[in-house]
Amino acid sequence: MPTEPLVRALARMRGHLLDPETLVRAVASGAQRGGRVPSVSGRPVRRVELRYVDLKAGRHLQLTSYDETQAHTTNVAAGEEAKVLVDDLLDQPFGSWHVETTTQTHQVRATKKLEAVTHTKDRAAPVEVERGHDKAKQRLLPEDDPVLRALGISDTHGRIKPTRQAKYRQVEEFLRLLDASIGDALAKGQLRTPTEDDPLRVVDLGCGNAYLTFAAHRYLGSVRGLPVRVTGVDVKQQSADHNAAVAAELGIDADFVVGTIGDAVLPEAPDVVLALHACDTATDDALARAISWGASLVLAAPCCHHDVAAQLRRAPTPAPYAMLTRHGILRERFADTLTDALRAAILRQQGYRVDVVEFVESEHTPRNTLLRAIRTGTPVSGGAVRREYDDLVATWGVRPHLAELLDPARG
Ligand SMILES: C[S@@+](CC[C@H](N)C(=O)[O-])C[C@H]1O[C@@H](n2cnc3c(N)ncnc32)[C@H](O)[C@@H]1O
DSSP states (O other): OOOEEHHHHHHHHHHHHTOTTTEEEEEEEEEOTTSOOOEETTEEOSEEEEEEEEETTEEEEEEEEEOSSOEEEEEEETTHHHHHHHHHHHHSOEEEEEEEESSEEEEEEEOTTSEEEEEEEEOSSOOOOOOOOOGGGOOSSOTTOHHHHHTTSBOTTSOBOGGGHHHHHHHHHHHHHHHHHHHHHHHTTSSOOOOSSSOEEEEEETOTTOHHHHHHHHIIIIISOOOEEEEEEESOHHHHHHHHHHHHHHTOOOEEEESOTTTOOOSSOOSEEEEESOOTTHHHHHHHHHHHHTOSEEEEEOOOOHHHHHHHHHSOOOTTOHHHHSSHHHHHHHHHHHHHHHHHHHHHHTTEEEEEEEOSOTTTOSOOEEEEEEEOSOOOOSSHHHHHHHHHHHHHTOOOHHHHHHOTTTO
């Protein structure tokens, strides 16, 4: 992979960051390997986003910085104040910069030796910049994006249909999570840098009508400028036919495979596995496949959890937990929590770092948990997680489907 001095690549990015006419958005994330953690105003941050906004007082550079738990936003006037802010940020040891202008996207990743691996892509057509400071308008896919029209989320005038607002919010939430996860994984070298010859391979297991598959392709490819190839898998032939027709309409080169998540044959192992609201134990099938492929990044939003709930109904409740399972609704919610906690523990034992985060706000759907797993290749050591896991399944008398898939003898 060709490299150049990091300072030179960042000096080029500085020019883009300080151009209020052409900067669409920039994101710096992760930390350089072996370096200190980047900080803003003395606070450690894992990611910052920059964009220009038009306020009553004129054009300002808006900085949103994210620490482990929350986001902080500040605005500084374009010009001298923005220069000071940008120079401070460029001095921070971020692992990667992603800079979007109206005509290009740039990706800069710092190597261990403080060289830069850079990737620049021209956009098919210049984009317009949204400069409203209303946070609700910071959309990752604009309302008139052709993908949203083709999926029937937007009307022919490029406005979100009133009945599809919830779907649009889901797409946006999902893209935000995908963007942050991919940015972090690229910055930490946990995801390979894709090239035109070897694009990022993303598979969506249980893709249904492929809203999120198409949105992921569009966002990663056209907005983030990453070479990407998507494959959707669903057991329904009708989904594959519908999705192939939408792909043809959009001119997207995507594959749709008819088959079960457990058995579908893919030409190559994917880098990123998505499984969004795949029913019941289909999420376990997806996690088992992701592990067997050694996928670098897995985003799984589980759906219903009937399997463990049924096992809890059959097994005697251990003392003193009867109150947790006496009432049907509490038993179901507890089964959801137990299932996902066990899935996360299994993934950790398989060499993944796992976060369990909120997917969409809970008023939109109760199925709003997302497991985000990044392959580190190093299973948690010391046996403590395995012992806790064994104790937990023995206490409740359950056998998680994922464990059975990975090790039928042990379950
Ligand atoms: C609730 S839909 C979710 C669709 C899409 N992922 C989304 O979030 O919009 C679940 C999809 O998973 C598919 N599915 C469920 N179990 C499956 C399995 N074992 N193999 C393949 N597809 C499966 C269903 O056919 C359905 O299209």
